Amino acid sequence: MIKESEYKKRRETLAKKLSKNSITILFSANNKTRSNDTNYPYRQNSNFYYLTGFKEDNSFLVILKGKKDVKIILFLQHKDEVYELWNGKRLGEEKAKKRFLVDLVLLSKDFKKSIKELSTNIKYIYTDFNEKMPKAKKFLKDNFSVHKDIAPLIGEMRLIKSKSEIKLIQKAIKITKKAHHKAMSINKKNKNEYELLASIEYNFKKNGAYSDAYTSIVACGDSANTLHYISNDKPLVDDELILIDAGCEYEYYASDITRTIPVSGKFSIAQKDLYNMILETQYKIIQMIKPDVLRTDLQKQAEILLTKGLLSLGILKGNFKKLIEGQEHKKYYPHGIGHWMGLDVHDEAPYLDINKKEIALKKGMVLTIEPGIYISKDDMNVPKRFRGIGIRIEDDILVTKKSYKYLSNKIAKTIKEIEDISKNVKSNSNFEEV
Ligand code: GLY
Ligand code: MN
Ligand code: MN
DSSP: OOOHHHHHHHHHHHHHHSOSSEEEEEEOOOOOEEETTEEOOOOOOHHHHHHHOOOOSSOEEEEEEOSSOEEEEEEEOOOOHHHHHHHOOOOOHHHHHHHOOSSEEEEGGGHHHHHHHHTTTOOEEEEOTTSOOHHHHHHHHHHOSEEEEOHHHHHHHHTSOOHHHHHHHHHHHHHHHHHHHHHHHSOOTTOBHHHHHHHHHHHHHHTTOOEESSOOEEEEGGGGGSTTOOOOOSBOOTTSEEEEEOOEEETTEEOOOEEEEESSSSOOHHHHHHHHHHHHHHHHHHHTOOTTOOHHHHHHHHHHHHHHHHHHTTSSOSOHHHHHHTTGGGGTOOSOSOOBOSSSSSOSOOSBOTTSOBOOOOTTOEEEEOOEEEEOTTOTTSOGGGTTEEEEOBEEEEEOSSSEEETTTTSOOSHHHHHHHHHTOOTTOOSSOO
16 A cells, blocks of 8 residues: 555655746546447556546646646546446545645546646646647647646656565565466367466455556467467467466556466476576576666677577577577567666656666566567478477566565466476366355
8 A cells, every 4th residue: 555645745856856936737548448338457557646646537736836836736537426326436526635735635526727827937838748638738738838748757757666665576576476376287178279378367356456567468389479469368278388478467566477378287308408598598587687777788698598598499590690680589579678667567667767778677667577589380490399389487576685586476477386387287267266
């Protein structure tokens, strides 16, 4: 849980970064239409949530910074019996005044009028350019002249996680662990990818995570070679591997975990060879993590290790130096080694500072480490035994004062750990948590 005092502190920290005589307006997320008159489940905008912890739509956070003082105002929707009958309770003005440590709580229906009254002597307006809100944008354009982007200022704060944020990430990972372990332990014979997906989603929700942090990937065999495979609708084939990239969101905080496991419960020799090479690489990269290291150092080292591994397995051929120069690994390892993670799975936090210099690792950052190798079933340049195999191993790591904390280290990962869990398969095991 994140206390109101922490949200208040965040708003104060942000206010210090703002120009004098400015107004900052942050919008809650819009409801998003799924089709015709049905919506997707509502999910608050992460920047808005980071500064308020408030989950209702049609609300606005305003920070007024004058010459000397700062005033913080939250606009929210009024109580409305009819609306609430259909859509659920709203917090309302009275309770909001008690809960939020802001200077003023006002009603959203008065937003436009109040903003005009509040914004005399204002030179600058900050807002979140990433939100796609045509109406709000038009309103701002019509009423204010000099616009500044607030997102990078919030992004640099979001880069460093507080203790309470880390606890929520840890909780998300704990729930994700249960879902992955269950996926490893159930009998997958004659099942489909979507049945495994259903088990994962069931275990997220059963353990208190209302949503996934991103659309899960459950990809059997060659499907794992499509990086953003989300159709998840093919049969599980007995001697193939399944790449499962699935992480829940717990109280708005993400986890991002990939495990690659055998349908039958046992890895073949070729699968083991490739898997262990990627696993070794992942361990070595994780061990490099500490303050002042650059993500590009991790990336380069991963490319070196994977190129060496691919050479030793006969997947790449030729001279190591030339292969590196030609970036030949890109055919089999085309993505990055990892990314920031937090309120968003790809956290909206900067990779470069204002001088366009890469931001080095620092205590409190959370990132993923996710090497993978993807070999198409049609790749005739590769020994036959490796064709149609896609493997990624992904974990979540916290940077500490001197090194790192391996947040997801309890999720089975070695071949022995995965096969041991798979041994517990009972012929009648169902997809629910036991
Ligand atoms: N699940 C998204 C990613 O691994 O980056
Ligand atoms: Mn990831
Ligand atoms: Mn992932």
